[in-house]
Amino acid sequence: MTASLVCGGAGYIGSHMVRALLERGERVIVLDDLSKGHREFVPGEAAFYRGDIGNGELLDRIFRENTVDAVFHFAAFIQVGESVLRPLEYYENNVTGVLRILESMARHEVPHIVFSSTAAVYGEPTVVPIPEDLPTAPTNPYGETKLAVEKMLRWASEAHGFTYGALRYFNACGAIEDASIGEAHNPETHLIPLILDAAIGKRKCISVFGSDYDTPDGTCIRDYVHVTDLARAHLLTLDALRRGEGNKTYNLGNGRGFSVNEVIEACRRATGRRIDVEHAPRRPGDPARLVASSERIRSELGWTPRYTSLESIVETAWRWHIKYRKA
Numbered sequence: 001m002t003a004s005l006v007c008g009g010a011g012y013i014g015s016h017m018v019r020a021l022l023e024r025g026e027r028v029i030v031l032d033d034l035s036k037g038h039r040e041f042v043p044g045e046a047a048f049y050r051g052d053i054g055n056g057e058l059l060d061r062i063f064r065e066n067t068v069d070a071v072f073h074f075a076a077f078i079q080v081g082e083s084v085l086r087p088l089e090y091y092e093n094n095v096t097g098v099l100r101i102l103e104s105m106a107r108h109e110v111p112h113i114v115f116s117s118t119a120a121v122y123g124e125p126t127v128v129p130i131p132e133d134l135p136t137a138p139t140n141p142y143g144e145t146k147l148a149v150e151k152m153l154r155w156a157s158e159a160h161g162f163t164y165g166a167l168r169y170f171n172a173c174g175a176i177e178d179a180s181i182g183e184a185h186n187p188e189t190h191l192i193p194l195i196l197d198a199a200i201g202k203r204k205c206i207s208v209f210g211s212d213y214d215t216p217d218g219t220c221i222r223d224y225v226h227v228t229d230l231a232r233a234h235l236l237t238l239d240a241l242r243r244g245e246g247n248k249t250y251n252l253g254n255g256r257g258f259s260v261n262e263v264i265e266a267c268r269r270a271t272g273r274r275i276d277v278e279h280a281p282r283r284p285g286d287p288a289r290l291v292a293s294s295e296r297i298r299s300e301l302g303w304t305p306r307y308t309s310l311e312s313i314v315e316t317a318w319r320w321h322i323k324y325r326k327a
Contacts, residue, residue, distance in 0.1 A: 003027040004238075005068045007053050007101065008075030009046070010037025013116065013172055013227055015181045017072055018046055020231035029066055031058075032075070041181050053097040059104035070112040070238055071101060076146070079189050080120065083142035084284050094145035099152065106160040112241040113153070114165040114234050119223070119251070119290045121147040121168060128257075129223075129293035132168070132249055139287060154247070163247050165237035170223035170253035170292045172230055174313040175320035182320030183227075191222075192314060195264055196321040199273040206275060208260050210282035215289065219260035223253035223291045226307035226316070236301040253292025254305050263310065270314040 004021055008014040009030030014037070021028045028046040031053065042048050047066070051058040053075045062068070076094045077083065083090045098115070105113065120143030121136045138144045153164045173192050175182030183193050198206045211218040233252050240248060258266070268275050297303045307313050 001027050002067050002069040003029050003047075004070045004072060005029045005031060005062060005066075006046075006072045006074065007031045008037060008073065010034060010039060010041050011074055012183050012185065013230060014072070014074035015041035016176060016227045016231045017074065017234055018042065019176060019181070020228070020235055022046065024235070029062060029068065031062065036185065038184060054093070054100045056100045056104055059101060060107065063104060063108035063110060068108075068110050070114065070241070071105060071110060072234060073098060073101065073113065073115045076116065078142065080140050080142050080286065081189075081283050083140050083145070087141035090141050090145050091148075094142075095148050095152070098149045102152070102156045102160075105162060106156070111162050112164070112238065113162060114167065114237050114241070115149060115153060117150055117166045117168045118143060118146045119168055119170045119253070119292065121150070122290070124287045125289065128289050129253075129255055129291045130251065131293045132251055132296055140284070150249070157247055163241045165234075165241060165248040165250070167230075167233060167237060168249070168251045168292075169230060170225055170251070170290060172227050173224050174226040174228070174307060174316040176228060177316060179316075179319040179323050182324060183317065184324055191260065191263055192224075192267065192317050193321060195267040195275060196271065196318060197325065198275045199267060199271040200322065200325055202325060204276065205278045206264060207278050207280045208264075209280050210286065211279050212282075213288040215259055217259050217261045220286060221257040221259050221289045221291065223255065223257050224263070224310060224313055225253050225292075225305060226313050229305040229307055233297060233301075233303050236297070236303050240301055248300075250297040251292040251294050252297065253294050254308060255292055255294055257289060257291035258310055266310045266314050267318075270311060270318050
């Protein structure tokens with residue numbers, strides 16, 4: 001039986017991908033160095049290898065020991081602000097790490113890869129909602145590394161014959177319905193879990209970085225998409241690759257943007273708790289608006305988000321948060 005290799009499968013999005021694959025009867029292998037992931041997030045049904053995606057010998061061993069027909073990549077460094085301060089570390093992990101994967105895939109003739117890209121490849125978009133054919137112009141090293149990999153995938157695909165999906169996420173959020181896994185970064189940098197930390201008293205307030213953007217309330221606007229909706233989009237993309245439909249590039253978002261202030265209000269409603277706010281300067285590299293047009297994947301693969309309201313997303317995040325953070 002062929003298997004899917006999930007790189008970064010002990011992390012937030014990767015662990016939800018592992019569950020989605022297992023639920024439909026796929027054989028799953030997880031590769032994670034556990035520097036940011038959690039071993040307890042990996043179900044016993046999945047084979048587990050601890051190690052770095054940049055270790056070509058380990059990748060070769062995995063491909064020798066298993067018949068892998070698809071690789072999922074979730075092992076990137078993802079903090080925009082950190083990428084500005086430490087660009088070389090981001091290029092080493094986010095670009096060179098994928099290079100090692102593609103080299104090993106070529107040696108072992110692995111036919112498919114689904115890559116987690118990002119809306120950050122667009123930079124400051126000139127059109128909102130953002131279509132996939134909008135020119136890419138990242139404003140931070142994180143976005144640049146993801147774009148570099150997309151370009152590498154294109155050329156490597158032509159040379160070595162594998163097919164790929166590049167999925168440009170907007171803001172991943174929420175948790176699986178049974179609250180068995182969820183968002184557990186250390187340190188945490190994503191907005192919703194930070195707000196929920198303020199709701200349970202783990203932090204005294206939530207910092208709002210910039211209140212002078214050209215938006216209705218002055219705070220950044222983002223498109224929030226539930227993590228299980230992301231996992232379903234990956235499954236649909238893999239199915240299309242297996243059908244021989246060729247390479248795919250898709251935006252993944254709800255198509256509606258919410259400001260930082262609106263997200264804070266949604267968290268107040270979902271938790272019923274006081275959440276204090278402090279205003280701070282803008283962070284470097286933060287665009288004012290990032291909202292997806294996901295019409296391409298909707299029309300080609302029939303993907304539609306099941307979590308369409310901010311409140312429903314926050315409610316799943318809250319169930320996980322009070323369990324994980326022991327509120």
